[in-house]
Amino acid sequence: MTEPMGAETPVPVTRRTRPFPPWMGLVTDSTAWLITLMVLTVSRYLLADVEVSAAWGNVLRNVGLLTLLAMALQSIGGYVNGLYLRKYVVGSLDEARVLAFLALGVTVILSAVVLATAAIPRSVILAMFPMALLIMGAVRLVFRAIVEGRSVPGEEAVPALLYGAGELGHSVVRQMRVDPLSEFNPVGFIDDDPGKRGFVLNGLKVLGSGKRLAELVEHTGSEAVVICLNRVDSTFLREVHNVTDALGVRLLVFPSINEALNQRRNARSLRDVSVDDLVGRHPAEIDLSSVAGYLSGKRVLVTGAGGSIGSELCRQIHKYGPAELFMLDRDESGLHTTQISIFGHGLLDTKDAVLADIRDPEGLQRVFRDRQPEVVFHAAALKHLPMLEQYPTEAWKTNVLGTLNVLNASLAVGVERFVNISTDKAADPTSVLGHSKRMAERLTAWAARQGTGSYVSVRFGNVLGSRGSMLPTFQAQIEKGGPVTVTHPDVTRYFMTIPEACELVVQAGAIGEDGQVMILDMGEPVRIMDVAKRMIEMSGKDVEIVFTGLRHGEKLHEDLFSVKEQVESPHHPRISHAPVASASPSDLAFEPWLEAARDKSALGGRSTDGSHVRRELSGRNKILSLHGDEAQPDS
Incomplete structure (x- = not known):
């Protein structure tokens, strides 16, 4: 609850409680043995109706001697195993195990003495261990209950x-x-x-x-x-x-x-x-043995290591102890940030940071010959759909030819395992971005037929927290007071956090079948309108929401699978796989590719029930202002 302005916040007072001191434990356990031996011995004589009045002196002496022996054994054993050195939480299961083991040892020795000397009735032996242990444990539990009863949350909790x-x-x-x-x-x-x-x-x-x-x-x-x-x-x-x-x-x-x-x-x-939790919290189930099997002790190279996905992949891979981890990117600032996050320094003068461009085939070949990677994760790509609709040549150079360059370099050095990072926009693509990533998947399938290694693609939807993604954009718009720009009231997208997506990418690399595309389970698609609404409500601000209409090439609803793909999921509950038709590099040509991408883009616009939204909104000069009710974002 929020305190009113000017109100004094009460400062909670910490009530100090004394810990269970070692000497108290020793006294408790010694007393437990005294009570046990005395009560059991006297009870034995009383139950047997034996007259021992004349021998009480001997009985008490024998009980006393046995008690001294038990105390000596208990103290020596307790200090040896740390019971009286504050190594265990009082009343915990760990302490109970040690206490039981020690009490059993003392009982065995006392029993041997009783059997040899008949100092007290031998029938007492059977009840010594449970009674002594019960008293020792009960005192500790009472002490713990008193301590915990005094250390309760304050009234302000x-x-x-x-x-x-x-x-x-x-x-x-x-x-x-x-x-x-x-x-x-x-x-x-x-x-x-x-x-x-x-x-x-x-x-x-x-x-x-x-x-x-x-x-x-x-x-x-x-x-x-x-x-x-x-x-x-x-x-x-x-x-x-x-x-x-x-x-x-x-x-x-x-x-x-x-x-x-x-x-x-x-x-x-x-x-x-947070909104990240509500939209993209998808816990991954990782088979550590299979992942460690192909990463531990291997030379691993990650392209696009300065980006949001590539940098997180590097952090995930580093946990599995590769022999060497090479981080490749043309963005030196991104490499600097990634190196700091993993190694704690940003010197950029070490072999692990590689400044190179995947659009430079000769330079890439030199890097691969020098580093000799055994596992490659290809995350470098251009990803902003509207930008690539304007500049399709850049998508061709980076996402298509750049991927081919990485594949050729990998084949040349005999990479054991290659994982291409794809996107859900490659499933029945309707945009230049989707078409370029679909071609990258097909080239990866082609490479799988050329070498002895395993070459797979991994496809998933939007990731939260990546540069230029929806949530940071919305947050910035809300902080500025709006408006929050959205495309269509009914548009949906799949979401996953970057770490969770990368965990599954690493797992997919372990179980992927040669030439196939691995599709990550993204859960249920989320209506962007609901995300925008939640973010505005959680901000407490009154922010205007403006519909801008679907952009060229955008779908109303993304698909993780193509309608023609035969999808199976035999290896992992969160990862499916499907075959991909290969595409030979000899058949690559920019003009036919661009024509096909444009045709797909136009078809996609008409088939998404949103192709005329922008035109209709601008034609009527209509802006829908919902003031935090319902909206949809740029995605």
Whole structure:
């Protein structure tokens, strides 16, 4: 909740709690042995109705001697395994294992002494271990409960429902409840597993499923909902956000698995849900063994390494320990940024940074002969559809001939594995961009027939956060006060975050079949109008939205597959594959290619139900202003 202007924000006071001191643990365990031996011995005599009044002195002496032996063994063993050196969290499972092992060892030695000397009744042996361990564990659990009861969130903490009663939820609720400075105070769990209904986790009940989210928020007075699920996609988040947004409740998520690899997720890493989460959060399932198998210890080269996709590919590949990683680009500033992000320096005087242009075949051949790459990821390309509609020659030089140059250089040095980065616009292309990338796929299929290595293409839709992509453009327009420019009220696009797309690209390289195109599962297409609406609502501003109409060559709805492609998905649940008709370089000619691209572009414009939008809007001099209601972006 927002504090009123001028209001003083209360400073939470941290209540310090003393840790469980080592001497207290030793005293507790020694006392446990004394109580155990005394109670069991006396009880044995009483139950047997044996008169021992005359021998009480001997009984007490024997119990005392055995207790001293148990204390000595317990203390020596406890210091050896770190039990009394604060190496374990009090009351934790780790401490319980060590404590049980130590108590068992002491019991075995005491039992041997009792059997040899008959100092106390031998029947006592059977109950020594469970009773001593029970007392030791009970004291620790009580101490832990007292400490955690004193370290609760302050009164200023926001009541929150936790969505997900699994391992992550268990960890989060404990961290929240023992932290006096926690911003959130958990009040209950939500979980869609019917078997967890009424389940109690760290003192909190599972109150119901996500279908009752609105009801449970009202019932508990929650002001926030925290997603405590390890794997969530954008569709699920959008559904939950629709409910929380209508109730005026915050929705918080943890970093994705990519961010979590660099730092442990805990309650302090929570953040408010972003548009990136709602549009493109698609967790990837990576087979680490297969990926490591073709990257670890290999010389890997990435073209377009200064771009958004290429740079993230380099970061992903670097995790798998290649022998050498070569980052190739003609953008020296991009290479500088990528090198800093991976190696922590931007010296640009090392062998890994390669300044070269894929449109220069001789220069590219020299680089490949010198570096001798074994794996190549080809990400260099021109990608802005409207720009390439104006300058198709540039698309031909870079996306077609540039790809051919990289393929020829790879074939010349015997590259083992080649992965061409394509786009969904190559499926039944209607633009110069799509047509050029489709030709790159066909050339890759041709190369697969020439060499002994594996040559595949990987196709996916829009990525969030890339330079010139939709979200940064919208954000800049909103910050300037608008208008937000959109193309058509019904246009949809597929979205994925850059790290998640690159993870699947790397996986596709491991399972790709020679000459085929691998198609990444992008989830459900997203209406751009909904994205624009959410971004404006989340900004809190009143921003005008203007429809500009579909541009030449743009589709109303993108396709990941061509209508003629026979798609299969036998190797990975998120990656499909389809054969690609090869195209020989000897058949390449610019004029026929351009004519075909133009014909496709014109056909695509008519078939998307949006070819006349721009003309109709400009003809009527009509601008639709929705003030944050509904719109669609440049994509």
